[in-house]
Amino acid sequence: xxxxxQLDQVFVLLQHWVAGLFPVWLQPFVATVLAVVGIVASFPxxxxxxxxxxxxxxxxxxxxxxxxxxGPLGILQPVADGIKSLTKEDIVPFTADGLVHFLAPVVLxxxxxxxxxxxxxxxxxxxxxxxxxxxxxFAIGASTELSVFMAGWSSRNKYSLLGAMRAVAQMISYEVxxxxxxxxxxxxxxxxxxxxxxxxxxxxxxxxxxxYVFTPWGFAGxxxxxxxxxxxxxxSPFDLPEGESExxxxxxxxxxxxxxxxxxxxxxxxxxxIAGFAITxxxxxxxxxxxxxxxxxxxxxxxxxxxxxIALFIWLRGTLPRLRQDQLMNFAWKFMLPMxxxxxxxxxxxxxxxxxxxxxxxxxxxxxxVLLAAYVLLGRVLMRxxxxxxxxxxxxE
Amino acid sequence: xxxxxxxxGLGETAxxxxxxxxxxxxxxxxxxxxxxxxxxxxxxxxPFLVYDGEDKMAGLRCVACQxxxxxxxxxxxxxxxxxxxxxxxxxxxxxxPARFDIDISVCMSCQICVEVCPxxxxxxxxxxxxxxxxxxxxxxxxxxxxxxxxxxxxxxxPTEAAEVDAxxxxxxxxxxxxxxxxxEAAALKAAAAAAAPKPTPAPAPAPVSVKEPTA
Amino acid sequence: MIPTLFGLTxxxxxxxALTIAGAVAAALxxxxxxxxxxxxxTFAGLALLYxxxxxxxxxxxxxxxxxxxxxxxxVFAILLTRGAGMPEYRSFSSNWLLGLVLAAATFALLAWAxxxxxxxxxxxxxxxxxxxxxxxALMTTYVLPLEIVAILLTVALIGAVIVAxxxxxxxxxxxAGKAGAQ
Numbered sequence: 001x002x003x004x005x006q007l008d009q010v011f012v013l014l015q016h017w018v019a020g021l022f023p024v025w026l027q028p029f030v031a032t033v034l035a036v037v038g039i040v041a042s043f044p045x046x047x048x049x050x051x052x053x054x055x056x057x058x059x060x061x062x063x064x065x066x067x068x069x070x071g072p073l074g075i076l077q078p079v080a081d082g083i084k085s086l087t088k089e090d091i092v093p094f095t096a097d098g099l100v101h102f103l104a105p106v107v108l109x110x111x112x113x114x115x116x117x118x119x120x121x122x123x124x125x126x127x128x129x130x131x132x133x134x135x136x137x138f139a140i141g142a143s144t145e146l147s148v149f150m151a152g153w154s155s156r157n158k159y160s161l162l163g164a165m166r167a168v169a170q171m172i173s174y175e176v177x178x179x180x181x182x183x184x185x186x187x188x189x190x191x192x193x194x195x196x197x198x199x200x201x202x203x204x205x206x207x208x209x210x211x212y213v214f215t216p217w218g219f220a221g222x223x224x225x226x227x228x229x230x231x232x233x234x235x236s237p238f239d240l241p242e243g244e245s246e247x248x249x250x251x252x253x254x255x256x257x258x259x260x261x262x263x264x265x266x267x268x269x270x271x272x273x274i275a276g277f278a279i280t281x282x283x284x285x286x287x288x289x290x291x292x293x294x295x296x297x298x299x300x301x302x303x304x305x306x307x308x309x310i311a312l313f314i315w316l317r318g319t320l321p322r323l324r325q326d327q328l329m330n331f332a333w334k335f336m337l338p339m340x341x342x343x344x345x346x347x348x349x350x351x352x353x354x355x356x357x358x359x360x361x362x363x364x365x366x367x368x369x370v371l372l373a374a375y376v377l378l379g380r381v382l383m384r385x386x387x388x389x390x391x392x393x394x395x396x397e
Numbered sequence: 398x399x400x401x402x403x404x405x406g407l408g409e410t411a412x413x414x415x416x417x418x419x420x421x422x423x424x425x426x427x428x429x430x431x432x433x434x435x436x437x438x439x440x441x442x443x444p445f446l447v448y449d450g451e452d453k454m455a456g457l458r459c460v461a462c463q464x465x466x467x468x469x470x471x472x473x474x475x476x477x478x479x480x481x482x483x484x485x486x487x488x489x490x491x492x493x494p495a496r497f498d499i500d501i502s503v504c505m506s507c508q509i510c511v512e513v514c515p516x517x518x519x520x521x522x523x524x525x526x527x528x529x530x531x532x533x534x535x536x537x538x539x540x541x542x543x544x545x546x547x548x549x550x551x552x553x554x555p556t557e558a559a560e561v562d563a564x565x566x567x568x569x570x571x572x573x574x575x576x577x578x579x580x581e582a583a584a585l586k587a588a589a590a591a592a593a594p595k596p597t598p599a600p601a602p603a604p605v606s607v608k609e610p611t612a
Numbered sequence: 613m614i615p616t617l618f619g620l621t622x623x624x625x626x627x628x629a630l631t632i633a634g635a636v637a638a639a640l641x642x643x644x645x646x647x648x649x650x651x652x653x654t655f656a657g658l659a660l661l662y663x664x665x666x667x668x669x670x671x672x673x674x675x676x677x678x679x680x681x682x683x684x685x686x687v688f689a690i691l692l693t694r695g696a697g698m699p700e701y702r703s704f705s706s707n708w709l710l711g712l713v714l715a716a717a718t719f720a721l722l723a724w725a726x727x728x729x730x731x732x733x734x735x736x737x738x739x740x741x742x743x744x745x746x747x748x749a750l751m752t753t754y755v756l757p758l759e760i761v762a763i764l765l766t767v768a769l770i771g772a773v774i775v776a777x778x779x780x781x782x783x784x785x786x787x788a789g790k791a792g793a794q
Contacts (some may be wrong), residue, residue, distance in 0.1 A: 061410045064426050100649065102677055132743045135672040139659075142680020146652060149687055165691070175680070192743050229430045241612025298640055319410040320403065 004295040011038065011299065012124050035127045039116045046306070047268045048078035054314045061318035093156055093254050094238050100154035103256065105262035108147035114140045114271040118194050122286045122299030126195055134186065135193040137277060140177055141232065144270065145171045148241075148251050151263070155254035163250025164324040166325065167234060174207035174231035174238075180340035181224040184217055184347040187283045194277075198285030205290040207291040211284040216367040217347040220375075224340050226312075229274040231332070233267065235313055237320035239327060243260035275309035276302075335378055342374050399544075409437060410606040438554060441521035441604075444499060445545040453544045458518035460485060465510035465519055473503035489572075497540035501527060517561045521551045560592050623664055631657030644690045653682040669743050 006013070015038075017384060019031040054077060059066025067074040092101055120126040130136055145168050145331035150206020186192055189200045202209040211220035231238040242250030252276040279285060283305055286298035323331070346367050353363035417423050419544035427434050448456035466474040485491040510519050522545065529535030551558040620628075634653030641647045655678035662671035750758050 004530050031620075057414070060414045063413055063423045065424060065428075102645075130668060132668045132672055135669065135676070135743070138670040139675035140681065142676050143656075145684055146649075146679060146687075149650065149684065153687075153691075161691075165688075168688075172684060188746065283685070315407060315410065315414075318414075319406045376398060383399060 004297070008123055008297040008299075010297070011122070027347055031125070033126070035355040039127065043113075043116060043269055043272055044265060046303075047265055047274060048082070050268060050272075050310055051081065052077045053310070054317075057314045058318045059310070059316075065126045082261070082355065084215075090256075090257040090259060095156040096254065097154035097156070100150050101254075102259075104147045104154060105252075105259045105266065106265040107150065108144055109262050109269070111124060111140050111143045111147065112269040112273060113217065115270075115297065116276070119273060120194050120198050120280060120285055121276075121302050122297065123297060125286075129195050129294065130193065132192045134182060134192045134197070134267035134277075134281075137194075137273070138175075138182075139301050141270075141274075142175065144266070151255070152251035155213055155251075157254050159247045159249075160251050160253045162227060163241045163253065166247075167251055168278045170238060170241060170328060170332075173329060173386070174228045174336070176226035177224055177332065177340045178232055180283055180337070180344065181221045182243035182277075183223045184343055187344070188212065188351065189304055194280050194285075198280055201284040202287055204291040209284050209287055209291070210291060211282065211287070213282040215350065216371050217343050218282055218373050220339065220343045222278065224336060224343065225278055225282065228336060229271075229278060230251045230313070230316065231328070235271060235273055236317035237323050239322060240325060240326060243322055271310070271313060272306065275306055275313070279305045279309060330382070335382060338378060343371065346370055415421070424445075436523050436553070438556065440553075442525055443501050443504055443522050444510055444519050444543070445498060445522045445525070445549075446540060446543045447518055447520055447547055447550055448544050449547050453541065453546075455483065455492060456546075457544060458485070458516050459494050459497060459540075460491040460516055460518070461497070461530070462515065464513050464515065468505060468509050468513045470506050471503050472511065473500040473556045474498070475500075494540055497543060498537055499543060500537050502536040512592075517565060520550055524603060621664075624661070627657050627660050627664060631661065645687065648683065648686045648690060651686065655679050655683060669746055676682055 015031055015034045017160045018034055019027045022030045031206075055077070056066035056074065067077045070076040075252065080322070092098060115137050117127040118130055118136050148167045149173070150161075152160045152167070185197055189197045191197065191200075195252040201211050208214070213222045230236075234241050235247050241247070243251070247253070252260060255263060279291075279302065288294045288296060288298075288301055349370075350363055352365050353366070413423075447458050448454075449458065450456035461476050461478045463476050463478070466476045475479075475496065476494050476499040479493045479495040482490035483493050506521075508521055511521055527536065547562075548560070550561075634650045634655075634657055637650035638647045638654060641650060655674065659671045659674040659678070662668075662674055694761050
């Protein structure tokens with residue numbers, strides 16, 4: 001095996017070597033445990049790095065320095081945060097529903113971790129290569145809503161409950177465009193398996209890769225998927241469920257200490273997994289962006305892309321103000337849903353025009369024109385009814 | 398077009414992000430323990446007791462009139478009057494506070510005690526690094542901790558302190574003049590009384606001039 | 613080899629116990645939200661049973677639809693209708709006998725149907741059904757039922773929108789409608 005491919009498979013080889021130390025009947029079990037440990041160790045580590053990157057990045061966007069006290073340049077800040085959250089008092093409200101209050105963060109983190117099982121991190125690096133991997137991810141993602149509701153309801157706090165209701169309504173609304181924008185990929189690949197989706201994007205034309213994002217429907221799908229993913233993970237500008245000016249901290253208002261840290265962890269891990277899926281579906285997964293960069297390990301590309309996605313999320317958070325509830329819902333049902341449905345049709349047209357005489361440049365032009373026209377028209381229609389300006393009140397004044 | 402504003406905003410934040418690494422004057426944050434913003438003259442946070450001269454307890458201007466204690470909205474001042482007297486800045490014997498405690502953790506920095514004090518004895522400090530590890534006793538300041546020299550007052554609020562000093566000097570001069578006049582009048586009367594055989598009751602002593610509260 | 617008990621595998625027994633426990637809790641708990649959450653355990657148990665039977669697609673759809681949507685719907689319905697968290701409901705309704713008879717009858721019917729449909733030889737190899745196969749079947753053999761279901765759902769959706777629309781009176785005056793929307 002050549003050195004680059006050895007480096008590419010270093011974790012797989014390591015797993016095989018360690019598993020080889022055990023008796024044969026135990027080997028599949030050991031290999032699985034090793035992979036799970038890898039996931040459970042690496043993504044929280046990325047979470048720790050992300051918190052400090054996010055705070056520093058947001059600081060720079062607002063012309064501040066960000067955290068710079070713990071360790072050189074503040075890079076040990078997550079350690080301090082971790083110690084703090086571990087040593088803080090765990091307060092459970094007197095009237096809270098103790099069991100449900102305890103279970104909510106656990107359910108959230110477990111569900112979010114399960115989502116990583118089908119995420120291909122590198123070549124041959126996926127925990128469970130399922131036939132219906134994508135469906136598994138969405139099924140798991142749907143169950144996080146329940147934990148959010150459990151947290152909000154069991155706290156016996158009106159802000160918690162309001163935040164939970166907002167979060168659940170928002171997640172349900174944006175799950176539709178999230179699923180529909182991912183469906184395009186399934187239509188094109190003909191498979192729900194995440195590994196097959198990445199392999200389908202593996203080829204190169206010249207030195208450019210065959211990523212789905214470089215097609216009209218893929219680009220539209222990517223943008224829609226990212227918007228829906230932002231909403232699904234309650235990130236700014238869709239962070240109404242925890243709008244601190246209105247709801248203290250939303251559904252985890254009544255959580256403190258390590259349970260709060262678990263919610264924080266769950267939120268960020270959800271962001272990583274959904275960003276990982278955006279990469280898998282649209283950005284070629286662990287594939288290299290240029291044909292001549294194939295010597296870099298596949299997992300390296302995945303984590304680089306993940307870092308880029310995280311940076312984009314931070315950048316968006318530093319830029320956009322929070323939406324209002326009606327704007328949020330209008331956007332989901334009046335813009336996202338029609339666009340994703342249209343994207344399905346366009347993807348179908350692309351598929352069949354490729355077989356017919358209209359392949360090549362024609363289908364590029366037609367599909368782009370249809371999507372762009374729909375985008376402009378829909379935008380115009382939506383903006384026409386939007387009265388921008390100072391807000392008018394009915395009762396106050 | 399829809400989304401134009403978002404792109405514009407993203408450009409703006411990207412510019413901020415990049416430029417904050419290049420130009421130092423974009424960063425407005427002061428790295429507090431190492432750097433400090435200059436304290437502006439009108440800063441006020443918690444009250445202190447002014448004393449004149451070198452000795453803290455002897456020079457204390459407070460006469461334990463307890464007006465501030467009564468006016469304090471959160472009732473964070475506690476005063477015990479002394480049984481003996483000591484001379485004030487004019488030289489007149491006055492009661493002084495045997496105890497003067499302010500619970501800084503209760504004080505809300507309203508400055509009412511300063512406004513009602515007729516003796517210019519309590520003023521607002523600018524000291525803000527008051528954190529302590531003792532939750533109850535650590536923020537309960539007694540008169541020894543509260544006493545600050547007039548020089549300190551001049552240092553933190555020069556304009557105001559100069560006004561106060563001028564007023565006090567004027568009052569002192571006035572009361573000295575009055576005392577002198579009273580003494581002269583008393584001497585004159587004594588002489589007259591000595592001249593006239595009929596004894597008359599001595600005139601009431603000149604009232605101690607109590608300055609109106611500076612509103 | 614997976615150990616068996618009464619001819620049933622251990623994972624199946626655990627999952628069955630979980631499912632039944634969830635169902636019993638959903639029926640007996642006093643707090644409505646607790647009932648709904650217990651019902652979710654039942655849904656999850658069912659999904660895991662499907663997965664245990666190598667029916668990936670059905671298992672995941674069960675998770676997506678029942679845990680992700682139906683459970684949330686139940687919970688929303690509870691919160692929007694009656695005051696949740698007031699454990700004032702009696703666990704047994706007054707006509708529990710009738711309910712018991714109904715439940716027993718339903719169980720008997722289902723059991724009868726299941727025993728009838730069992731193949732003569734119990735140990736048959738599980739058919740390998742891929743997601744692609746299900747998709748092809750839905751789009752060819754079962755395209756008519758699929759379309760009928762789709763129309764039904766669309767009708768339900770439009771109906772829901774009409775129910776949720778503002779009343780005709782306020783719809784006429786644009787200011788009231790707009791104020792409500794914004």
